[in-house]
Amino acid sequence: MTPARRTAPVAPVTPLTAPVEDYLKAIYDLEQGGDPATTNALAERLTLAPASVSGMVRRLASQGLLEHEPYRGARLTADGRIAALRTLRRHRVLESYLATVLGVPWDDVHAEAEQLEHAASDTLIDRMARALGDPLFDPHGAPIPTRDGVVDETRHRTLADFPVGTRGTVMSVSDKDPVMLRYLGELELRPGAMVHVQARAPYDGPIDVMVGGVLRQIGPVAARAVRIAAAL
Amino acid sequence: MTPARRTAPVAPVTPLTAPVEDYLKAIYDLEQGGDPATTNALAERLTLAPASVSGMVRRLASQGLLEHEPYRGARLTADGRIAALRTLRRHRVLESYLATVLGVPWDDVHAEAEQLEHAASDTLIDRMARALGDPLFDPHGAPIPTRDGVVDETRHRTLADFPVGTRGTVMSVSDKDPVMLRYLGELELRPGAMVHVQARAPYDGPIDVMVGGVLRQIGPVAARAVRIAAAL
DNA sequence: GAAGTGATTTCGTCTATACGAAATTATCGA
DNA sequence: TCGATAATTTCGTATAGACGAAATCACTTC
Structure with missing residues (x-):
């Protein structure tokens, strides 16, 4: 048996x-x-x-x-979660594929994937993923669920909540707003970038942060779109 | 001006x-x-x-x-035609891309493209086409309309109507039915193949045809899915 | 505990797309 | 020219998904 x-x-x-x-x-x-x-x-x-x-x-x-x-x-429910993760996988594999293989600009991939995710078959998504070497993260740093619905759900702090004086690595940026994404790109705030939070003005004020050797001031809205892990 | x-x-x-x-x-x-x-x-x-x-x-x-x-x-109408050709271009570029780049089997690309054609943006389609070198025909031999709606509408005769004793080249095969497509593939009846029609039984009967040095008998339904141009 | 405010639901309605049954039209053969 | 037959349209209806207006509920504040 x-x-x-x-x-x-x-x-x-x-x-x-x-x-x-x-x-x-x-x-x-x-x-x-x-x-x-x-x-x-x-x-x-x-x-x-x-x-x-x-x-x-x-x-x-x-x-x-x-x-x-x-x-x-x-x-x-469990069923709903499985369905959601299937769609999320499609979305993120598509984003990765479009950006990496077809050179779609990283602020456009979200909108395009949003449409395609409902149309592409699972086996096509798997082919794309394989062509990319089954990546674990999409171009915005979001984790890609596996075929079996396994996904890393670690919630990193946003740049807006990150303790002053600490160094960290950008883990992900929100892919929802292309304008924001372009702005963060100009600031070099992409997944993998090292940051050092210098100061934060009170009352949800702007944040001083070193990115790639340059001191930047960024507002709270943009800061909430960036997720950081503390450097060891 | x-x-x-x-x-x-x-x-x-x-x-x-x-x-x-x-x-x-x-x-x-x-x-x-x-x-x-x-x-x-x-x-x-x-x-x-x-x-x-x-x-x-x-x-x-x-x-x-x-x-x-x-x-x-x-x-x-003219408007309807433009819209139809836009969709046809999407469909055929997708078929080409899926087959060529992603290795989707010949007989599956149609169904997959049928879904994706409604979701992919025009600029994505253009990227895919460019990645393929702006091909003029899709994997089944059907002509791909250009961005501006220009398309070769030559109607080749089907193998069922092709005169006995003549040599020709397979120009296209219908992509509608995957089973048929698999069958034609086994017979080597793909775009580009040389054929020589030897005989046709009356009353819509089977056709004797040489394909790649092998004599095949094929029925009228399959024959109508294959389009041929006479060899010069 | 009552009242007010904001979030949520209910209700009636709309659009796009599909269906089956019945009515209509076109065409072919006598 | 008259039916008979097949193709087509009309009619009433269904479903998914969306909306605005009005009713309802929950929570805070007095």
């Missing part, structure tokens, strides 16, 4: 629609903060009316992809 | 939906025979109910993408 084995994640019977995949991905992301994803936060993230989100969340819950306590927020 | 210039095809204000792109592509294809695309032919091609096609055709006509004479059939 074959030994017992965890059932591997399997493609769902009815493939998920693009909107559904977008909801699940957004909920996964919001949940990373620890709290359930609220209707309003989802509506803002997806630029939809809260009423629309309310309806969709109820539908997804009835399909077993979410647990939803009305007025409290939504959490992914 | 700058010299007068044809207005280049421009992305439509409201991007077309995936179903609309599929209809336009199918109508373009059916129209290549010379006659307008009929409702039933479209329904079969798209595996939809004729009633559904009827409704959609009326809508597309009201949007100026088609001319539709009820009970007679539909033809693309």
Whole structure:
């Protein structure tokens, strides 16, 4: 008799629609903060009316992809999490492939991947990943889930919360806003860059940080888009 | 003053939906025979109910993408043709890229491209095309429209209509059916192959044809999926 | 504990796309 | 010219996903 084995994640019977995949991905992301994803936060993230989100969340819950306590927020079930990670893998492999192989500018890859992630087959994504040597991180430093839904969920501190006087390495930058991404690129704040936080003005003020030997002042909004690990 | 210039095809204000792109592509294809695309032919091609096609055709006509004479059939307008060729270019560039660069099997590229063609941006398609050296034909031998909607519309005869005793070159094979494609591949009937038609049984019977030094018998259905140009 | 405020849900509605059943039109053969 | 048959359209309806307006709930503040 074959030994017992965890059932591997399997493609769902009815493939998920693009909107559904977008909801699940957004909920996964919001949940990373620890709290359930609220209707309003989802509506803002997806630029939809809260009423629309309310309806969709109820539908997804009835399909077993979410647990939803009305007025409290939504959490992914195990199934929902698997689906979200499948989409996240597609997204991040696509970002990596487009940037590395096809030379798509790093502030454009997010938007392009956002469309393609709903259309590419799993085996195509695997081919792309293999062509890249199965990378563990995408061009923005975000970890790429494996085929089996394993992903590094370490939450690094943002540059805005990083203790003054400390050195660290940029681990990731948010890929959501291309303008922001271009700005961070100009500041050399890319994954792998070494930084040294010199000072932070009070009341959410600007932060003085050494990047590549240059002292920069960066605002709190941009700082929150950059995640740092302390240097050993 | 700058010299007068044809207005280049421009992305439509409201991007077309995936179903609309599929209809336009199918109508373009059916129209290549010379006659307008009929409702039933479209329904079969798209595996939809004729009633559904009827409704959609009326809508597309009201949007100026088609001319539709009820009970007679539909033809693309100039706008419709441009849109169809944009989709066709995406499809064929994707097929070429997937097969050539990513090693997706010959008989799978069609299905994969069918999905991706609705999601990939024009500039991504152009990047892929450039990476391939702007090929003129896709892996099945179908001509790839240029960015400006220029395409070779030469209609070659099918192997089923090819005169007995003549030599020719396989120009293209239909990409629609993966099983058929695998079969034709086994017979070495790929674009570029030299063939010599030896005999054809009457009443739509099998055809004797030399391919790569081997005499093959192939049925009329498969023969109609292969297009040939006479050798000079 | 009551009131107010902001978040959330409910309700009625809209659009795009699809369907089956029934009605209509075109065409071919007698 | 008259049907018969096949193709096509019309009609009523369904589903997914979205919206705004109005109702409801939760939490803070008095």
